[in-house]
Amino acid sequence: MTPDPSSAEPSDLAARAAQKHVVVIGGGIGGLVAARECAKVGMRVTLLESADEPGGAIRRIELDGVVVDAGAESYATRGGHVRAFVEELGLADRIVAPQAGAAWLAGIPGVGAAPLPVGGILGIPANPFQDDVRRIIGWSGVWRAYLDRVRPPLTIGHQLSLGKLVASRMGPKVRDRLVAPVTTGVYSASPDDVDIDVAAPGLNAALTRVGSLSGAVQSLRDEAATARAATASAEDKTPGAAVEGLSGGMSALVDALAADLGRLDADVRTGVRVRSVRRAGAAWTVEVETAPVVDLPAVTDDEAAVVTELRAAAVESAAPVVEELAADAVIIATPESTARELLSSVVPDLRKTEAAASPEIEIVTLILDAPALDATPRGTGVLTVPGSHTAKALTHSTAKWGWVREAAGGRHVVRVSFGAQGEPAATAELSDTDAADLARREAAALLGVPLAPAAVLASHRGRFVQSQPASIIGSGARRRAARAAVQAVPGLAAVGAWLAGTGLAQVIPDARDEADRLRRTLLWD
The missing domain is CATH 3.90.660.20 (Protoporphyrinogen oxidase, mitochondrial; domain 2)
Known part of the structure; x- marks a missing residue:
C-alpha cells in the first residue's frame, strides 16, 4: 500500500520533494497545471514549451487595439472544477457569465435562419410542437417527432449513437436540422458518432424510465433546473449558465499559472524543441535543442532593419544548442501525435493502441x-x-x-x-x-x-x-488503453486533451490527478 503523504512530517516531505526533478514537456494548460502541482510540494520542475509563450489553445491577440481570445474563450461549468481552480488562483473577481441571448441556426432548408429552440438537450426538443421547433422542422417533422411519444420502447437504454437514437425515435429532420448543428459546433462531429452516455449522461436511463425521448429530455431538464436552483440559493451563483469566461480573456488563467510557477521557482523555458526522451533504470534523460544566441553590435534606428535580417540569417545558419536534462520523472503534455513520437521507444505498448483522428x-x-x-x-x-x-x-x-x-x-x-x-x-x-x-x-x-x-x-x-472529444463513440476505450500503457512505465505521466477529453473542464482535473499520482509515486515508492 502506498503511504499517505499527509502522515509524514512536513520537514521529511519537503526534503524528499526537493531532491526530485520533474521535466514537463508542453506548456499548454495541462502542462502548466501538472507543473504547478509538482512545484507546489517543493519538487524541482522544468517546463519546456516549443512556442514563444505558454498557453497552447489559450492565446490572446490584439486586433486594432482590442485584446481578445484567439482560441478557447470560456470553460464549461459542469462539475465546478474549473471555477474552483480559477478561484484558487485568485481570479474569482474576473469570472463572468455570457450575456443573455439565444444562439441561432443557419442553413435550414426552406427557412434559412431561425433561433435555436429553447428547452432542449443537444438540440433534442422536449416538445416538438413548440413554435420555435416547428419553424425549423415543419409540420411533417413535428408529426414524425410526435411518434416518439406513441411508438413502442424498442431497445430503450441500449443505444450508443446519439444520431441513430434521435433519427429512430424522432426522425431525420430532428437529427439533421436540430441535433447535427449542435454536435458539429460543439464537438466538431456528426451526431451519429456521438456517444449518448458521455454527451448526455442520464438520457438513456431517463428514456428507459419515461418511455419517450422527448419525455426523457424534459425529465433531465427538470432535474437540472432543480439542482441549479438549489446551488444558486446556497452559493449565490448565476443559475443556468453552461459556460463562464474571464474578464479580459482566458489568457488570464495562463498568466496566473505562469506567475505561480515563477513564485514556486519552477524553470519555464519557451522556444525549446524536445528531441527525445530516454529512460535508463529509474533515471530519465530529455534531450532538447534551442536556437543559438547571436550577438551583433548595437546599431542606430536606421540600421535596425538590416541588422534584424542579419541576425535571423545567422540564427538560421548556426547549429542549434543541444542540452540533456536529467530527471526523476517526465510528464508529457503535448498533442497526441507529438506525445506518441516522443514515447515510441520508452512506452512500446503505446504503439499497440489506436491513435484518434485529430x-x-x-x-x-x-x-x-x-x-x-x-x-x-x-x-x-x-x-x-x-x-x-x-x-x-x-x-x-x-x-x-x-x-x-x-x-x-x-x-x-x-x-x-x-x-x-x-x-x-x-x-x-x-x-x-x-x-x-x-x-x-x-x-x-x-x-x-x-x-x-x-x-x-x-x-x-x-x-x-482538436483532440478527439470524449463524447465520440470509442473514445473512452482508446484513451483508457493509451493511459494504461503510459502509467505502466514508472516515473512517467501524460496529460492533455487527447487523454482527458477536450475542454478545460476535462483537462484541468485530469492534469491535477495525474500529477498527484506521479508525485505520490516519487515521494513514497
Whole structure:
C-alpha cells in the first residue's frame, strides 16, 4: 500500500520533494497545471514549451487595439472544477457569465435562419410542437417527432449513437436540422458518432424510465433546473449558465499559472524543441535543442532593419544548442501525435493502441465596423446545418461577452470557425488574406447583414489541432488503453486533451490527478 503523504512530517516531505526533478514537456494548460502541482510540494520542475509563450489553445491577440481570445474563450461549468481552480488562483473577481441571448441556426432548408429552440438537450426538443421547433422542422417533422411519444420502447437504454437514437425515435429532420448543428459546433462531429452516455449522461436511463425521448429530455431538464436552483440559493451563483469566461480573456488563467510557477521557482523555458526522451533504470534523460544566441553590435534606428535580417540569417545558419536534462520523472503534455513520437521507444505498448483522428480547426477573428450588428440580429452566435455553409459556427463575441463589447468601443468582434471531424477547414489552403475574406462573407451570410470588405478593420487566423472529444463513440476505450500503457512505465505521466477529453473542464482535473499520482509515486515508492 502506498503511504499517505499527509502522515509524514512536513520537514521529511519537503526534503524528499526537493531532491526530485520533474521535466514537463508542453506548456499548454495541462502542462502548466501538472507543473504547478509538482512545484507546489517543493519538487524541482522544468517546463519546456516549443512556442514563444505558454498557453497552447489559450492565446490572446490584439486586433486594432482590442485584446481578445484567439482560441478557447470560456470553460464549461459542469462539475465546478474549473471555477474552483480559477478561484484558487485568485481570479474569482474576473469570472463572468455570457450575456443573455439565444444562439441561432443557419442553413435550414426552406427557412434559412431561425433561433435555436429553447428547452432542449443537444438540440433534442422536449416538445416538438413548440413554435420555435416547428419553424425549423415543419409540420411533417413535428408529426414524425410526435411518434416518439406513441411508438413502442424498442431497445430503450441500449443505444450508443446519439444520431441513430434521435433519427429512430424522432426522425431525420430532428437529427439533421436540430441535433447535427449542435454536435458539429460543439464537438466538431456528426451526431451519429456521438456517444449518448458521455454527451448526455442520464438520457438513456431517463428514456428507459419515461418511455419517450422527448419525455426523457424534459425529465433531465427538470432535474437540472432543480439542482441549479438549489446551488444558486446556497452559493449565490448565476443559475443556468453552461459556460463562464474571464474578464479580459482566458489568457488570464495562463498568466496566473505562469506567475505561480515563477513564485514556486519552477524553470519555464519557451522556444525549446524536445528531441527525445530516454529512460535508463529509474533515471530519465530529455534531450532538447534551442536556437543559438547571436550577438551583433548595437546599431542606430536606421540600421535596425538590416541588422534584424542579419541576425535571423545567422540564427538560421548556426547549429542549434543541444542540452540533456536529467530527471526523476517526465510528464508529457503535448498533442497526441507529438506525445506518441516522443514515447515510441520508452512506452512500446503505446504503439499497440489506436491513435484518434485529430482534425485541424481554424478560427478567424474579425474586428468589424458594422453598425448593423448593434442590434445583435442573430443573438450571441450561429450554428450551421452541416453542408449548408463552409463555416461550422460563428460567435458574435461583442454580443456574448460584456467585457469584449466594452473593450471594442463600438466596433464588433466575431469569430468564424472552420473544420470538423472528417472535414478539413475550408480555409486550410487559403492565404491569410483570402481566409479573412471568406470569413467576412460567411459572417455576412450567417448574421444576415451586408459586410463590405471595408468593414473589416483587422483580422487574425488561428490554427488548432482538436483532440478527439470524449463524447465520440470509442473514445473512452482508446484513451483508457493509451493511459494504461503510459502509467505502466514508472516515473512517467501524460496529460492533455487527447487523454482527458477536450475542454478545460476535462483537462484541468485530469492534469491535477495525474500529477498527484506521479508525485505520490516519487515521494513514497
